[in-house]
Structure formats: structure tokens, C-alpha cells
Amino acid sequence: MAGMFLASTLVGALVYHRLITHESTSSTFFLQLATLLLVVTPVLILYKLVVYPRFVSPLRHLPKPDQGPLRQRLLKRQLSAEELDAWIKHVPNDGLIRYHGVLNKEEILITSKDAVQECLRSKASDYNRTPLNRGVLASLTGPTSLFVSTGDIHKVGRKKTAPFFQPKHMKELYPMFGEVGRILSDALVGANANAGDEKTPGGGSAVEVASMFQKATLDAIGHAGYGQSFRAIEDPSNEFVKTYIRAFSPELWPRRAALLAFFDRQTVDKLLSFSKNNQGLLKGMQYVKDHGRELIRQRQQDVEKDSEKSPLGNDMLDISLKAGVFSNDELVDIFTTFLLGGHETSASSLTWTIFHLSQDKDLQRRLRSEIRENVRPPSSAPITAETLDNLPLLNGVLKESLRLYPIIRTLRREVSAKKGTTLLGQYVPFGTLISIPIWSINRDQSRWGSDAQEFKPERWIEDPAHGGAGDAWDEMTFSQGTRHCIGEGFARSELLVLLAVLVGRLEFEFVGTGRTQSSLETDPKKHGVRTTVVSRIAGGLWVNVREVDGW
Numbered sequence: 001m002a003g004m005f006l007a008s009t010l011v012g013a014l015v016y017h018r019l020i021t022h023e024s025t026s027s028t029f030f031l032q033l034a035t036l037l038l039v040v041t042p043v044l045i046l047y048k049l050v051v052y053p054r055f056v057s058p059l060r061h062l063p064k065p066d067q068g069p070l071r072q073r074l075l076k077r078q079l080s081a082e083e084l085d086a087w088i089k090h091v092p093n094d095g096l097i098r099y100h101g102v103l104n105k106e107e108i109l110i111t112s113k114d115a116v117q118e119c120l121r122s123k124a125s126d127y128n129r130t131p132l133n134r135g136v137l138a139s140l141t142g143p144t145s146l147f148v149s150t151g152d153i154h155k156v157g158r159k160k161t162a163p164f165f166q167p168k169h170m171k172e173l174y175p176m177f178g179e180v181g182r183i184l185s186d187a188l189v190g191a192n193a194n195a196g197d198e199k200t201p202g203g204g205s206a207v208e209v210a211s212m213f214q215k216a217t218l219d220a221i222g223h224a225g226y227g228q229s230f231r232a233i234e235d236p237s238n239e240f241v242k243t244y245i246r247a248f249s250p251e252l253w254p255r256r257a258a259l260l261a262f263f264d265r266q267t268v269d270k271l272l273s274f275s276k277n278n279q280g281l282l283k284g285m286q287y288v289k290d291h292g293r294e295l296i297r298q299r300q301q302d303v304e305k306d307s308e309k310s311p312l313g314n315d316m317l318d319i320s321l322k323a324g325v326f327s328n329d330e331l332v333d334i335f336t337t338f339l340l341g342g343h344e345t346s347a348s349s350l351t352w353t354i355f356h357l358s359q360d361k362d363l364q365r366r367l368r369s370e371i372r373e374n375v376r377p378p379s380s381a382p383i384t385a386e387t388l389d390n391l392p393l394l395n396g397v398l399k400e401s402l403r404l405y406p407i408i409r410t411l412r413r414e415v416s417a418k419k420g421t422t423l424l425g426q427y428v429p430f431g432t433l434i435s436i437p438i439w440s441i442n443r444d445q446s447r448w449g450s451d452a453q454e455f456k457p458e459r460w461i462e463d464p465a466h467g468g469a470g471d472a473w474d475e476m477t478f479s480q481g482t483r484h485c486i487g488e489g490f491a492r493s494e495l496l497v498l499l500a501v502l503v504g505r506l507e508f509e510f511v512g513t514g515r516t517q518s519s520l521e522t523d524p525k526k527h528g529v530r531t532t533v534v535s536r537i538a539g540g541l542w543v544n545v546r547e548v549d550g551w
């Protein structure tokens with residue numbers, strides 16, 4: 001539409017220049033073009049902001065919430081999961097709600113299961129991740145990664161990488177996760193002992209655990225992917241860990257992300273070539289990939305030299321070398337994708353679980369008893385899937401935490417079918433942004449009952465598959481359909497083991513949330529949420545950690 005307006009402005013300027021003024025200097029032509037642009041631009045803006053949504057848009061008859069006057073809507077940033085939830089509850093609708101997002105752009109909020117299934121399964125090829133998400137993810141992982149690719153390339157990519165996540169391999173990872181959990185629990189005990197001079201508002205001292213969980217999940221992916229730990233917990237200042245955490249930290253991305261919403265990667269790199277921050281990001285990303293390439297090369301060399309001494313094992317690198325279907329560059333992109341997909345997500349999920357448990361000592365005690373009665377500590381025997389997978393309360397607590405605290409609270413899509421598509425029979429034009437409210441679906445009373453907002457592990461003990469809800473589409477933490485999380489099995493196994501080892505050995509007591517000990521928010525209900533793609537507790541989670549004797 002904007003292109004049409006600009007083209008007609010240009011044609012208008014030419015016609016005016018040739019037929020009416022009969023003048024031929026280029027300076028008068030540009031003056032006329034500028035004058036016409038000055039007239040056309042406000043008309044275009046008026047059309048886009050007021051006329052189109054009110055009188056032209058095919059979505060104009062859908063129910064919509066009251067979002068206040070235009071000037072308020074224009075300044076609005078991305079809407080929170082709670083705001084979307086309030087509309088779902090209060091705007092009468094038949095599965096779709098129309099609202100205005102960033103810069104007043106029309107968007108659709110999906111509220112019914114049928115519409116979610118159309119969008120993610122039956123018509124999934126008509127939708128794509130948003131340009132912003134695709135741009136950021138392509139910068140980090142490469143254009144052919146699972147996050148970014150579409151159509152047949154995506155299908156082939158999923159087929160080729162699925163063997164990494166077979167349930168059999170996930171079970172083989174339990175002892176490794178147990179060892180990471182043991183090292184993490186040692187580090188937490190040490191950190192609590194050295195909790196520093198700064199006191200919390202209540203007078204005690206505390207440990208910020210979210211950043212330690214991030215290091216643990218980074219190490220777990222290192223082991224599972226490349227067959228070796230990055231030693232992020234034991235040696236957080238090593239070059240790889242420092243570079244990875246700096247370059248991949250979402251806080252450093254806002255400027256790049258904003259530009260990636262409008263331009264392709266190469267253009268963004270040119271536009272930001274002056275920025276030290278961006279140069280640091282690019283160098284960091286390159287360093288992480290080069291490090292991965294070197295680990296792959298070393299392993300290939302070891303196996304070529306002496307395959308008896310260095311037989312291929314069961315980490316993802318070994319599995320891929322056995323399969324022999326990937327080039328080294330592809331492998332680097334795949335492992336960077338897994339690092340990115342599986343590091344922050346699992347760490348945040350664990351943080352939310354401990355956030356809840358640290359406020360419920362009784363549940364912690366019951367969970368610890370179950371673990372201690374059935375599992376030997378990882379310092380004396382490897383943790384196995386056979387023991388943990390059958391513990392009802394442990395599995396119930398993890399599933400309930402993933403339901404109540406989904407770290408991707410809203411799934412975003414954009415209509416990518418050039419001719420548009422339909423949702424529940426409603427025509428939806430190309431480029432329309434869609435929100436799928438994972439947070440609301442997971443807490444919806446019509447699916448989960450009147451106690452939907454309560455933390456009740458028992459619902460999963462009674463119904464381990466669906467927690468008393470209808471089916472898998474009622475719990476969307478890992479999404480569903482053709483692009484659902486490929487690492488779900490990995491994440492569930494990892495979190496189950498880490499939770500068992502941490503609660504088996506330690507007691508957590510909530511102290512507060514925030515950036516520094518002395519300015520903590522000590523009322524857990526007032527915690528802030530920081531959402532980039534993943535939702536985290538703003539400023540971190542501070543707890544007292546106590547070792548409980550006897551395990």
C-alpha cells in the first residue's frame with residue numbers, strides 16, 4: 001500500500017512537471033516531488049491509522065477490546081500476557097479478537113482451540129514466525145536453522161535432527177544431568193556460605209539462583225551436544241562462557257532486534273557497522289561458532305586416528321557423525337540452535353519452579369521425602385530414568401510448574417500466505433500478526449477447572465497424560481503442531497533430574513526478587529517479569545539455600 005502511494009506520488013510529480021509547469025530543470029522537479037510527498041505522507045498515515053482499520057479492513061467486524069484513544073495505542077509496546085488474558089475473559093467473542101498492537105497495527109488474538117489448531121497444524125504453512133523473531137534468530141543461528149527455515153527445508157531439517165531427541169537417548173542423558181545437578185548443588189551451597197556483606201532488606205543474605213541455573217543448563221547442553229562440559233558453573237570466567245553469555249544475552253539485542261523487524265540481516269549489519277555493541281555481538285557469535293567447529297574437528301580427528309580408543313558414544317555429535325548426513329557447517333548451526341533453544345528456556349523454567357517451591361516449604365518437604373525414599377544421591381550412584389520417571393509427586397510438581405509458568409507466554413505468528421488465509425472462516429490478510437495466548441490457555445478454567453490458577457501437582461498424579469484437561473492442546477508450554485518444540489523431551493528430562501537433585505539435597509527459602517540484595521521486592525506477588533522471547537523474573541530470584549542432612 002505504501003509502495004502504491006509512493007509510486008503514484010512519483011507519477012503525479014512527473015505529470016505535473018511535464019504537463020502543467022512546462023519547466024524542465026531537475027531542481028523544480030524535486031521541489032514538486034517533495035511538495036507532493038509532504039501532502040501524500042500525512043494522507044497515507046491517516047489512511048493507515050484511521051480509515052483502513054475503521055472502514056476497509058476485512059477484520060473490522062471482529063470483536064475488539066477498548067484500547068483507549070489512538071495516541072495511547074500508538075505509544076504502546078508489546079502487550080503482556082496478562083493484558084491479553086483480561087480481554088479473553090471480558091470481550092465476548094467466537095474464537096477471534098481483533099486488537100491494535102505496536103504502531104496501531106491490527107492483530108488477531110486467538111481464543112479457541114479450533115483456531116489454534118488451524119494456525120499451528122492444519123494451515124500451518126500459511127503462517128510463519130514474525131519477521132522480528134525470524135530476523136533475530138537468523139542472526140544467531142543461521143538462515144537454514146529450524147527456527148528460521150520454512151516449507152520443505154524445515155521439514156527435512158526436523159526429520160534429520162529428530163534422531164537426536166529419541167526417548168532412548170533422552171534416558172541415557174539422566175546420569176549426565178545428575179552430575180550437572182550435583183555440581184550445581186555444590187556451587188549453591190558454596191555461594192550461600194559466601195553470600196557477601198550486602199544484606200537483604202530483612203537483614204539476612206541470599207543467593208541469586210537464576211544466573212546459576214543458566215550456567216547449569218549451558219553445561220548440560222555442552223555435554224549432550226558436543227560430549228563435553230563448557231565448565232560454566234565451575235569456571236564461569238572461561239573465554240567461551242564469558243563470550244557466549246555476553247553475545248547471546250537478550251539485553252544486548254534491542255537496537256538490532258528493532259532494525260531486524262524492518263530490514264534483512266546484511267542491511268542491519270551495514271546500518272550498525274559503527275556500533276561497538278553490534279561488532280561485539282557479531283564477534284561473539286563468530287567465536288561461539290568457531291569454538292563449536294573446533295570441537296567437531298577434534299572429535300572427527302580422534303575417531304579417525306583411533307576409533308577403538310575414541311568410539312562414538314551417544315551425545316548428539318556422535319549420533320550425527322554416525323548418521324553421516326550433516327556437513328560440519330550444518331552441525332555448527334544445529335548445535336548453536338540447540339544452545340539457543342535449550343539454554344535460557346530450561347534455566348527460566350527451573351527458576352520459576354524454585355520460585356514457587358521456595359514459598360511452599362510443606363510441598364518441598366513432601367517432595368524431598370519422596371526423592372530420598374527412592375533415589376540415591378548422585379554423589380553415590382548415577383541418577384537413572386527408571387527411578388525418576390516413576391516418582392508421582394516429582395513428575396506432578398514439574399508438570400504443574402511448566403503449566404502455570406510457561407516461559408514463552410505468547411506465541412506469535414504472521415500470515416505469510418501471499419493471498420492471505422482464513423481462520424475459523426474469517427479472511428485474514430497477508431502480513432496480519434497473530435497471538436496465541438499460551439499463558440491463558442494453560443490457566444483457562446473451562447479446560448482446567450475452577451482451581452486452574454492453583455499449583456496442584458495432584459492433578460497430574462490422577463491423570464499423568466493431561467492433568468485432567470481434555471488433551472495436549474490444553475497445555476501449550478512447548479507449543480503443538482508442525483513447529484512444536486523439538487527439545488521437549490530433552491527439557492523435561494533435564495528439569496526432572498535437576499529438580500530431584502536440588503530438592504533432594506537442599507532447602508530453598510524465598511527472600512526476594514530484583515537486581516540487588518538491598519533493594520529486593522520481598523512480596524512474591526509483586527515480582528516483575530522481563531520478557532524478551534523468554535519470560536524471566538526481572539532482576540533474578542534470591543533465596544536462602546540450606547543443605548538438609550542425610551542425603
Ligand code: HEM
Nearest residue numbers: 146338341342345346349408477478479483485486487491
Ligand atoms: C523448558 C524448556 C523449553 C520450552 C518451554 C520450550 C518451548 C518452545 C516453544 C513454545 C517453541 C515453539 C516456538 C514457536 O513456534 O515460535 C519451541 C521451539 C523450539 N525449541 Fe524449545 N523449549 C524448551 C527447550 C528446548 C530445548 C532443550 C531445545 C533443544 C535442545 C529446544 C529447541 C527448540 C527448537 C529447535 C525449536 C524450533 C522448532 C521448529 O520450529 O521446528 N527447546 N520451544
